[in-house]
Amino acid sequence: MLFSTLTLAQAPVKILVGFPPGGGVDAVARMLAERLEKITGRAHIVENRSGAGGSLPARALLTVPADGNTLLLAPDTTVIVYPYTVTTAGFNPSTDLMTIARVTSYDFALTVRGNNDIRNLDQLREAIKNNSKAASIANPAAGNLLHFYAIALTKALSLENITHVPYRGVAPAITDTIGGEVTALVTPVGPVLQQAVSGRLQILATSGSDRGAKTPNIPTLKELGYPQLVSSGWFGLFAPAKTPADVIQKINDSVKQALLDPAMHSKLAALDMEAAWNSAQDFRSLVDSEGKKWAAVVKASGFKADQ
Numbered sequence: 105m106l107f108s109t110l111t112l113a114q115a116p117v118k119i120l121v122g123f124p125p126g127g128g129v130d131a132v133a134r135m136l137a138e139r140l141e142k143i144t145g146r147a148h149i150v151e152n153r154s155g156a157g158g159s160l161p162a163r164a165l166l167t168v169p170a171d172g173n174t175l176l177l178a179p180d181t182t183v184i185v186y187p188y189t190v191t192t193a194g195f196n197p198s199t200d201l202m203t204i205a206r207v208t209s210y211d212f213a214l215t216v217r218g219n220n221d222i223r224n225l226d227q228l229r230e231a232i233k234n235n236s237k238a239a240s241i242a243n244p245a246a247g248n249l250l251h252f253y254a255i256a257l258t259k260a261l262s263l264e265n266i267t268h269v270p271y272r273g274v275a276p277a278i279t280d281t282i283g284g285e286v287t288a289l290v291t292p293v294g295p296v297l298q299q300a301v302s303g304r305l306q307i308l309a310t311s312g313s314d315r316g317a318k319t320p321n322i323p324t325l326k327e328l329g330y331p332q333l334v335s336s337g338w339f340g341l342f343a344p345a346k347t348p349a350d351v352i353q354k355i356n357d358s359v360k361q362a363l364l365d366p367a368m369h370s371k372l373a374a375l376d377m378e379a380a381w382n383s384a385q386d387f388r389s390l391v392d393s394e395g396k397k398w399a400a401v402v403k404a405s406g407f408k409a410d411q
Contacts, residue, residue, distance in 0.1 A: 116147035118174045122158030132339050133177040135371050139362035158182040163194040170344040172351040179339050181248040184394045188402040189247045189409040203387040204341040205359040209380035211336050212311035213293040217282050218303045225328050239266045242277040242286040246270035247409045252401045254290040260330050294376020311335045356384050
């Protein structure tokens with residue numbers, strides 16, 4: 105009897121995703137897998153393991169061989185926020201995950217409903233101070249990066265007494281902002297652009313270090329005097345600890361090549377994201393610095409997801 109056995113180099117590469125099919129992380133993972141398969145000649149398959157705040161694949165990396173055949177595509181919250189909101193995360197992002205490359209980035213937007221007299225940050229601050237008991241700011245989910253970014257933002261604006269309202273998703277948060285149920289909203293820029301164009305919402309400022317390509321007429325919070333609020337969301341690719349440096353470099357090179365493809369840019373733009381490759385070392389620095397930054401914000405807030 106003849107047997108055919110896949111060698112390690114021929115075996116499919118798994119890209120683990122901690123969220124169900126159909127979401128943004130899954131979509132990026134699948135388009136990345138498609139490009140990497142064409143570049144490397146090896147099959148890349150996406151495996152969804154949803155639950156536990158998207159942390160299940162990160163935990164899984166602790167038990168698989170460190171050979172580059174099992175990877176993790178994770179959003180910022182899973183790596184730089186989740187470990188500090190739970191009693192036991194099950195993994196340490198500093199020691200259990202090796203950074204390969206950042207893949208995408210997107211800025212945040214501070215938004216209010218369109219049919220009111222608030223047209224800039226000073227007017228928002230004044231309106232909230234004049235009606236502090238009723239003032240509220242929405243974010244798409246409790247315990248994610250946008251939740252803590254909203255906390256950092258209101259602290260920087262000296263509006264700590266404002267009520268923070270978490271929603272189950274961006275859509276209901278936008279609906280209530282348009283309806284006047286909440287005073288302001290913090291979301292990624294993309295989901296509010298259409299409503300801003302129609303006049304139902306107004307974006308007061310964005311979070312990037314520079315004005316976005318789709319928001320050239322909207323100031324950044326940095327421009328308005330708040331450089332400490334420069335921040336962007338991202339998705340990144342990780343490998344198990346102790347994966348050899350040459351393997352990490354080879355995957356990083358392939359990711360860079362994938363992100364240079366104009367088709368990838370178009371597909372990411374449809375998700376309101378931008379390609380955002382960087383080296384494994386620079387990505388490590390980003391993860392470590394942002395982990396320290398948001399760990400402090402989480403601690404100060406007293407928030408615990410498992411309480």
